[in-house]
Every structure is written in C-alpha cells, then in structure tokens.
Amino acid sequence: MTGYKSDKSMYYPFLLYSEKIEHRPVFAGLAGDPYIADLSPASPLLNGIDMRDQQAFQRILEAAMGDTYSWGFSSYLEHRDTLLGDCPQMVEEKRFIHLGLDVIVPLGTPLHAPLDAVVAACDYEAGEGNYGGWVLLKHDSSYFEPFYSLYGHLRRDRLPAIGKTVAAGTAFAQIGDFHENGNWFHHTHIQVITQKGLDQGYLSKGYCTIADLGQINDLCPSPIPLFIR
Secondary structure, three states: OOOOOOOOOOOOOOHOOOOOOOOOOOOOOOOOOOOOOOOOOHHHOOOOOOOOOOHHHHHHHHHHHHHOOOEEEOOOOOOOOOOOOOOHHHHHHHHOEEEEEEEEEEOOEEEEEEOOEEEEEEEEEOEEEOOEEEEEEEEEEEEEEEEEEEEEEOOOHHHHOOOOOOOOOOOEEOOOOOOOOOOOOOEEEEEEEEHHHHOOOOOHHOOEEEHHHHHHHHHOOOOOOOOOO
C-alpha cells in the first residue's frame, strides 16, 4: 500500500487508545456495578472457611452478591496469603501477589476476544488449585508490539483449537465448573503477559513475589485496561 508505514512502537496498554484498534469487551452485556470480592488476608469472606471447599465459597459469594450484583471481580496485585496458604509451592516461593483480574460471572458465560487474536496455546491443567481449562491468545498487529492475554478456569470441552484466528468480539471459551476449572469459584483469571514475561515463564505463574514487583509491569502489566464492560 502506497504511503503505508508499519509502526510497532505502540505497546500495551497504550495501543488500546488507538482508533485503529478494535477493542471489545471480554464479557458482553454486563449490567450494573460490580461486586468487589476482597480475597486479601483481612477479608471477612475468608473468615473460618476451608478455602479448598470452593462450592461452599461459591455459596458465600452468591449470598454476598444477592440480587444487587450480577457480576464482580477481585483485584490485580492483591495479596492472597490466606487464600494460598495450603498451596505448598506458593508458600515455598512466597508467590502470593495476584497477577490477574478475576472476573466473577455465572457458570457457562462465554468469553470474547478483546482484540483480534490467534490461539497461541490452550490446554487442561488438572489438579486442585490449578487453571483447569485455559487459553492463551496472542495479539499482534502492524500497529503495536505483540503481547498475550491468558484466561483460566474454563470449560474443558469448549476450548478452541491452537492456531485458530479469533476476531475481536468473537466468543472463544466458557466459564468452567468446579470439576474442570481447578476447583475454584465460577470466574476467569485474566492475565496480560508480554513477550518478555512469556520468555521468563509467566504463562505458568499467576502469582509473583514482593521482590518481583519492581519489574512486573514489563512482564505482566495490569489487565484492567484490556477488560472493558
């Protein structure tokens, strides 16, 4: 194209403000204010409960949300020492700081690609406290540096094929149930990972240490700008 110039100088999250980039909500039709689920050690939601009994915790969340809230989230960079206290690897490595945005929506809710993407990887991670079904989307364009978005706790039999092209706004997965989502409450973990972060193993790290925080914006920057209602 005459006069066309590729510009890879834009990078996440600034590319989201470009009129050249189509940016769509991960979840369609979210209405009303979100419920803020505090999962930090001081949270009353965690008082006196067995965090591995996620069906009981789901009932606690639903009671707290009541008829007022139809969706909610828990925070990026939230400290979760209590929540992860029975996870030996997390305790040993002191990785208690959440690198994703947990979006709480009903079981089976479809997820949509926030930007044009290719399915870079997807799989099922078995085991208590793990991701269950997960998808890694790669976002690349002539307008910005490539980066990735990760989605965990998904329905196992609705995962897309690796290499599939997914247009912005197109559904690609669904929220999974306890038996297929790592035994967690109904939600997805949304994490942004740069190429540098992927190279350093953050595909398999949903939490970091306090010592990691100084460089975390270069590895797993906030997913909040990517998620829009």
